[in-house]
Amino acid sequence: MPANETVTKETLPASISPKQIASWMHFAGFLLFMAGTAALGFHAQRSATAGAATGQLASHGSAIYVYLVAGLMDWALLYYCWAGVHHHGGNLATLSGGRWMSWNALAVDVAIAVPFWVLWEAVAYAVHRMLGSSNAKSVGDLLPRSLVEVLIWIALSITAGVCEELAFRGYLQRQFHAMSGNIAVAVMAQALVFGVAHAYQGWKAVIVISALGALYGALVAWRRNVRASVLAHAWGDIWEGWLKFVIWR
Secondary structure (H helix, E strand, C coil), X not given: XXXXXXXXXXXXXXXXXXXXXXXHHHHHHHHHHXXXXXXXXXXXXXXXXXXXXXXXXXXXXXXXXXXXXHHHHHHHHHHHHHHHHHHCCCCHHHHHCCCCCCHHHHHHHHHHHHXXXXXXXXXXXXXXXXXXXXXXXXXXXXXXXXXXXXXXXXXXXXXXXXXXXXXXXXXXXXXXXXXXXXXXXXXXXXXXXXXXXXXXXXXXXXXXXHHHHHHHHHHHHHXXXXXXXXXXXXXXXHHHHHHHHHHHC
């Protein structure tokens, strides 16, 4: 995430509404892309309900294929955001808020990401408990089992942490902020889009993921960059998809 600290402070102001970082046409294209993603997710749910006896969206044999497709989609989404911002005169730092300039800066973000992840886990657990079990088809059968799958999963988790934070919190939240003039509205709006984009996991998961997206958005609004949220997001995916099962089995 190349940038300097001057760019960091100028690109993500906390107290005033920022200017749009890409055209409104590009912004509309992002929302259309997310609507298409949600539609595909609902279609996958219906198909799984109608034809899958295992109660899963896919068999484990397709796990690596799904990982690779998901990773490519994340990078494609990030490229789309970068292209729109670049055309508008910005760069990757416009999305990220700047890179780490020292080991001390990295240590600060790690120190923030760790308790944030604990809070993230607590909120996810509380919302899951409040909503109850879901009848949606699970993606549990796609979680990694072999060493190769674990390594690809870790790479996919890092990809999701980088690409999704830059896209949803670095791009979408700032565009909503520019549109609404209210950071709270921007945080909630991007969180809702973030949740709906995961509709393939069912409507209850949409609520959970929207709540978590709001936490990420609040963190980015506070820090004025995505660095700590990237760390927390990547680690959360590694934990939820693999490491906690290794520790707790």
